[in-house]
Amino acid sequence: MALSFIKKVFTFGREKPVEEQAPEETTPVEAAVPEQEAPVAESSVGSEFAEPASPPSVRSGHLPHEGGDRLESEAPAAQKEQADEQAEDDLRAELNAQEIEAEEASSSEHPLAIEVSGEPDATAIEPISPLVGEMSDRTEGGDEASVGSEFSSEITEAPTDSEPSSENTETPAVAPMLPKGFSTAVSAPAPAPEAPKQKLSWFQRLRAGLARTSSQLTGQITALFTKRKLDDQTLQDLEDLLIQADLGVETAMRVTDTLASERYGKDVTGEDVSRIMAQEIAKVLKPVAKPLQLDLSHKxxxxxxxxxxxxxxxxxxxKLAAKLSGAGLKVMVAAGDTFRAAAIEQLKIWADRTKSEFxxxxxxxxxxxxxxxxFQQAKASKSDVLIIDTAGRLQNKAELMAELEKIVRVLGKLDPDAPHTVLQTLDATTGQNALNQVEIFRNVAGVNGLIMxxxxxxxxxxxxxxxxAKHKLPVYFIGVGEGVDDLEPFEAEDFAHAIAGIGQ
Ligand SMILES: Nc1nc2c(ncn2[C@@H]2O[C@H](COP(=O)(O)OP(=O)(O)OP(=O)(O)O)[C@@H](O)[C@H]2O)c(=O)[nH]1
Known part of the structure; x- marks a missing residue:
């Protein structure tokens, strides 16, 4: 059952199931060396990034002979023998660890990883890369076996067009089972039984993260309403508190209006206010809490x-690549943050980790x-999703914002609808400035979704x-940690409860 599902997931949308081929060796950016037989781009990109030039974890500082020299001159014979034995054991352990590391690295390396050399000039964009032809050749040649070790055995077993099997004819291709937080217009199979919920733990993290906002708010609200009936002054004070908590004038007024209509002239408790606040915040957030819709026909x-x-x-x-490739989609990530070497390296590591092309x-x-x-190469390799990173930029730097505009324009040359999704990340520790960030990035880059x-x-x-309340842009996910799994679909009620300090 699970085996056939994985086959279905993996063959979805592919024109032709591919045959397995022995994976080629991938040269990570930092480890590229000239003598390796590398696909066109690798050697030159490697040389670009060779600056750290750290030898592949030789760990010479840990080798026993260093300490051994010292022992030889200072220790008596018995101690020396013991030290030698110890050193030998250490060396063996070191070598074992290196072997394991090497094995892990080779199993996670992606034969389709591509690094483009040269300086592509978008002002004179011609069908740019000599890699495109090679890329498509390699793909058709069956390099898809590398999409993930967990899938490779399934690919081998997947029937080809020329070898129809009864299983293939009986079971039509279906949409991949997208991870929570995504949707697609293509009909999906019935959902698998739900995995045990871990909601509590991420919600706790969310609550902890919002504790500053919620405890400040609830503390002030409790103080405000202790032994006071709801009148114009308390309503005004409450509105001020909500505005100070960044909720915005519109939402603050929604809360005070609802509270006034229910309890004007009566005693009010902090709990009453928190409940109404959570309810009104949820009303604002529900329309924007949407799954990220992928149109997989774009390819x-x-x-x-x-x-x-x-x-x-x-x-x-x-995190997104992990979710998507984990669901069997073919993902490519592009290091469009060309300002920071570390950002390129960081993305390469994520690509390796998530079995995405780079x-x-x-x-x-x-x-x-x-x-x-x-975009061209993702088309050639029939990737399902291409995710392009960009350099971080302050919204008031006109030149950098113009560069972003250019990226969008250039993508539109290959497909007028591209980029299909423009996601803006917002740091939740930012206050009012985030409003301005959205305003400007939306105007310049056509942001059509948010992740906090x-x-x-x-x-x-x-x-x-x-x-x-202001922009009504979909909020697809929230980040609740630095780990690969710390990205959760945005849930309006959970978020509203966390801000209002209501437990779950
Ligand atoms: N605690 C926490 N840290 C996060 C989260 N998301 C990202 N980070 C951390 O924030 C820091 C910046 O993240 P990056 O992904 O490098 O941010 P960026 O926007 O690509 O940065 P630039 O390329 O400089 O613009 C890193 O230390 C991340 O680990 C999150 O949801 N929670």
């Missing part, structure tokens, strides 16, 4: 990730050119309510 559905520096773009891409270019290269290349990150920290999540 690839292009997702562009934008936002201010450090808001969690690259990390969020890793495309990057050299530091300082034109990001729009890279985006264009990535760092809700596990000392978040000021109230601003998401104000943003939702």
């Amino acid at each position: 690839p559905h292009v997702i562009l990730i934008v936002g201010v520096n450090g808001t969690g773009k690259t990390t969020t891409i890793g 495309i990057g270019t050299k530091l300082g290269a034109d990001a729009a050119g890279l985006a264009f290349d990535a 990150t760092k809700l596990d920290g000392t978040a000021r999540g109230g601003i998401l309510v104000a943003i939702s």
